Amino acid sequence: MRSVAGTSRSFNRGRWLVWGGYALLMLLAPLVFTSSLSTTMLSQMGISIIACLAFNMLLGQGGMLSFGHAVYSGLGSFIAIHALNRVSGGSLALPVSLIPLVGGLGGLFFAALLGYVTTKKAGTPFAMITLGVGELVAAMSLMFPGFFGGEGGITGNRVAGQPFFGITFGPQLQLYYLIAIYTFVCTALMFAFTRTPLGRMLNASRDNPERIEFVGYNTRYVRYIAFMASGFFMGIAGGLSALNFEIVTSEVVGAARSGAYLLFTFLGGAVFFFGPIIGAVLLVLALVLLSELTQAWLLYLGLVFTFMVMFAPGGIASLIMMNLRVASFGKLRQLLWPYLMLLLSALVALAGASAMIEMVYHLQLNKVLGPELKFAGVPLNAMSWSSWLGAGVLLGVGVLLFELARRRFMPLWGRIQEEIESEIQRREARA
């Protein structure tokens, strides 16, 4: 028999390491990346982490695909900023640091209200209903200017009420640490949720929604309560967002934002708990940096997402875990060269493809600037054959090399997996 005490001790040590590292990372990040852009981005990352984890409570843990989840973070934002304005106005005595909780309660309220109808169904109908409800709320946001502020949205000032030990949350850095605290606590809470009876039954309902009815559970209730829990955390993210930007406009409930949550959570990996954290970081990087770098960023996003669905539906997290598993059996070294080949050839192909994409975008959208453009420092002429030929050659060569590298990689990967399987069986037999 396994030594339960022994394994739990090493398990706990691993846990302390991971959570400690997570906290340390959040603590030290702004000290390493000191520019104001970095601090802004880090703040947004914290907010997005909470949102994506909350979204994954439904997607990864419950198998529920929601197309309109920005509704709950958005409405949480609106409630929070109205509360903030009341604090500024003096009619509400609440420390600014608790405003996100107000957002959370707002998210919870609307999740309870709208979720009642939404969770009546599961699977694909559920997804369609969330789309409809999302459209409903987004459309209504233009109809009630009192609450939604019309075109201009609602503004607020996070320097309100009494400062807390000299902390006003005016400077971005102060707000970042507030966000970091919320992010850490919310991550811990959502992780704890996965280890509760409800969390486990949520997983069960994902795997077999019919069977849990035969072991005493009302599937609908499980979905509904999980929906409300998710809405609560979405609301907290929304409240933090209201504090961060000091303005809330109707786009926070819009389809674009809902789509972003879905896309990046899936990209990060819905199957593992930490996947959405990766996704959230990528979300901010894409929205802030990539969109500045190229006008074709949405196309790249769509393509990457589609390829992920086809070839790695477990997301980046699953790729990491697969390789960690290989590493734990000491076989990662064999894969280093093949991985390098794959990466290099992919980069070459990518360079060629994106050069072409950039040239097309340039022709279409920047006509007035003339046909010349700079691509990663290389001057190109979108109207000249040579540029196109060069890009085409890069793409062709890259694809060819990738295919060659892939042909050498796949059998190697397969062999390693087999070796690992037989090793596992050997260990089991010994136990």
Added chain:
Amino acid sequence: MDASFLLISLLNGLSVGLLLFMLASGLTLIFSMMGVLNFAHASFYMLGAYVAYSITQVIGFWWALMLAPVVVGLLGALFERHALRRVHKFGHVPELLITFGLSYIVLELVQLVWGRQAVDFTPPASLSGALFTIVDAPSGLSFAWGEKPPGCGSGGLVCTTFPAFRAFGMGVAVLMLISIWLLLTRTRIGLVIQASLTHPEAVESLGHNVPRVFMLVFGGGTALAALAGVIGGAMRVTEPSMALTVGAVVFAVIVIGGMGSLAGAFVASVGLGIIESFAVSSDRSIADGMAAVGLAITPETFGFALWSVKLSQIAAILPYLLLVLILIFRPKGLFGSREG
């Protein structure tokens, strides 16, 4: 409310409803058959409009009407063969997600090729203008072919025209419906499709080449969407946002009608089209309704903002309101059968 206005509104609603049904039917066929909800269905609608626009520039509208659905249908079949099929083994959620990803890609590509502004896709000269006019005179209703007769707008005469292209669109929709019905009930492939609507596994075990049928159905469904796009794009505006606006309504329609039910999709589409057509032109609100019963609603009343919202303002969100209502009172949808 004039009778002529009523009639024209009804016809307008019917034309929009039939357009919606063209989309909803393709979506329902794909869903019932393959269990895939094609999130990119409205993207194919948009593609149909844009491709038709380009073909019209070169060889005219009538060719566009015939070729655009074929081109888009082929693209749909290709997508099914090379992308969707690969994801089939992962389950329904990844299938839905890949069509979601496709919708992003199509949107970007369309904007890339045709730009971000609306394009000028209009009905051909032979179909523009009014098909008939209804003249509402104090003496009664009268009917006139073609444009408004002289004297309209004065002497108490109210004239409302019905555009020829709308009528044409309705005709196309009805024709398409009939041919689909004939295909499903009279041909062998139609029988296979019908059987697969309710028992896909049984059909496969009977030896039919279900993957090929899948490709056919998916291509057919997207071709249908493209055809709707040719009509809708010329009738309304052809711009990048048309996929989003139509897409969400179509999904609401199929949930209201009951997922997997063609009859339900028909009733829901036409019903929604007509209701919206009447709502758009109505300045009434719940407050007016309450006033009629004797309850006075003033700006001081709680929720005044809610009660005073005009029907015309909420016309756009009526589909989603109805969706929520249906879910509360009749979750299976109007004619719901398979849950998928």
Added chain:
Amino acid sequence: MTAAAPAIELRDVRKSFGRTEIIRGANLAVQPGERVAVIGPNGAGKSTLFNLISGRFGSSGGEILLHGQRIDGLKPYEINRLGLARSFQVSNLFTRLSAFENIRCSVLWSMGYKYSFWHFLADLDDVNRRAEDVLGMIRLDRRRDVLAMNLTYAEQRALEIGITIAGGASVILLDEPTAGMSKSETSNFVSLIREVTVGKTLLTVEHDMGVVFGLADKIAVLVYGEVIAFDEPEAVRTNPRVQEAYLGSAHADAGAQSGGH
């Protein structure tokens, strides 16, 4: 609830799918602690009957009673909470959870934890102990952490039974538990079933006559949606109506195995 109430009682139960009537007035009364095998030709409606009793389908007529309480029209979870559990002919497991987790999920409600999100699973000693016990009973303790979808077929069938009995229901319905098993696997499985259903009321659908005669006190014969016989195995074997409708060739098999009971 009187002391004399049967564990399961069917009174003129009917079920139609569209215009086809599958169950045409089934009557049955199973006493607490009895072990009944339900047999019948293909298409007789055995699985449908189970689906009706367990609440998966609604009946089109008649009454179904559990310990004297009407359960027709109730949802599956309501019936389960009243003390009835069923297994499925095609293993219906929680595919991405481990064998242990599968059992634990089946135990949570019966131990009162319901929709709790304020308890940690790791701290629930009663739940974990019960799950380990059941896992041991179905002899999957060595495969504790293997995902359900990675178990062998026989292991999955065992897990299927485990999920069914873990909650401690007093009435157990097993739908073709030995489907797809080899002879040796079947006999092992039968002794497993006997062990884990001690003291319970057992209803199983079976095709394998050896299993039937080895497991059941009584046999109910379902033909064209009606129970045409319900008696001890010997009486059923010699019942002319049954012989005519079903046992036919199996009669010779059962005669050869008359050692077991």
